[in-house]
Amino acid sequence: MSRKTLQRIAVGYGILVLAAAAWFWARQVQSVIELLRLAYG
Amino acid sequence: MDVYFFFEWLDNSFLATMSKAYGGVFAVVQMFHLLSLALLGGTVLLADLRLLGVMLRDVPSRVVVASTQRWFDVALIGSLLSGIFMSSAVALKLYYNEMFWAKMASFAIGLVFVYGIRRPLLAFDHATLSPWVLRLVAVTSLVIWFTVAASGRWIGFS
Numbered sequence: 001m002s003r004k005t006l007q008r009i010a011v012g013y014g015i016l017v018l019a020a021a022a023w024f025w026a027r028q029v030q031s032v033i034e035l036l037r038l039a040y041g
Numbered sequence: 042m043d044v045y046f047f048f049e050w051l052d053n054s055f056l057a058t059m060s061k062a063y064g065g066v067f068a069v070v071q072m073f074h075l076l077s078l079a080l081l082g083g084t085v086l087l088a089d090l091r092l093l094g095v096m097l098r099d100v101p102s103r104v105v106v107a108s109t110q111r112w113f114d115v116a117l118i119g120s121l122l123s124g125i126f127m128s129s130a131v132a133l134k135l136y137y138n139e140m141f142w143a144k145m146a147s148f149a150i151g152l153v154f155v156y157g158i159r160r161p162l163l164a165f166d167h168a169t170l171s172p173w174v175l176r177l178v179a180v181t182s183l184v185i186w187f188t189v190a191a192s193g194r195w196i197g198f199s
Contacts, residue, residue: 006162007174011157014181017150020182024143036150 045136051125052132059151060130070126078190084116085111085186090104092179102175110160140199144192151185 004018051057060067090096128135135141140185152165159178 001161003162003165003169006158006165007171010158010162010178010181012175013154014177015153017181018184021188024188 048132048136052150054129054169056126056129057132062124067127067130070123074120074123077116077123078193080112081120082186082190083114084113085182088113088178089182092175103163106163112193113155135196138196138199140179140192140195144189144196147185147192151182151189154181 058069087097088106088109091098091100091102097105128141159182162170162174162178
């Protein structure tokens with residue numbers, strides 16, 4: 001595969017992964033906050 | 042595709058018998074799992090922080106990346122083998138654990154990224170690659186392996 005194509009794939013994959021990770025960790029932190037609210041009000 | 046049959050098989054396998062019956066064996070394998078994770082994390086940090094220009098600036102990034110690749114492979118095989126053994130002890134419990142699947146998904150994403158994109162890309166002369174692409178590759182790698190490690194740790198709390 002050419003250098004240019006690989007760079008494009010890397011950028012696309014990277015953006016997708018970073019967006020998915022941001023969504024995933026936001027969801028986890030939110031669930032912890034909800035749990036703490038339930039426990040401590 | 043339902044993979045429950047695999048977890049059922051693992052739960053009844055020789056590995057499960059060993060891991061459940063001999064606490065000492067489990068502890069030794071767990072030690073190798075943690076050592077492998079430390080090695081894997083170390084190689085990822087070294088290579089990616091070099092790509093970001095945070096450390097080892099006096100060493101060419103290509104040298105740092107090439108030196109860490111072999112150890113990354115060793116750590117990956119070590120963590121995979123020890124992980125399969127450890128999961129055999131609680132195979133059915135893991136099947137119903139959401140964070141376990143998050144870890145496996147991020148692990149698969151990491152494998153595709155490392156062997157399908159990162160490694161072929163970094164085989165080119167780094168000077169010919171866009172510095173922003175190099176930085177994005179490093180950040181993506183750090184985020185993926187952080188997610189693998191943190192979701193693995195989270196299994197214990199969920």
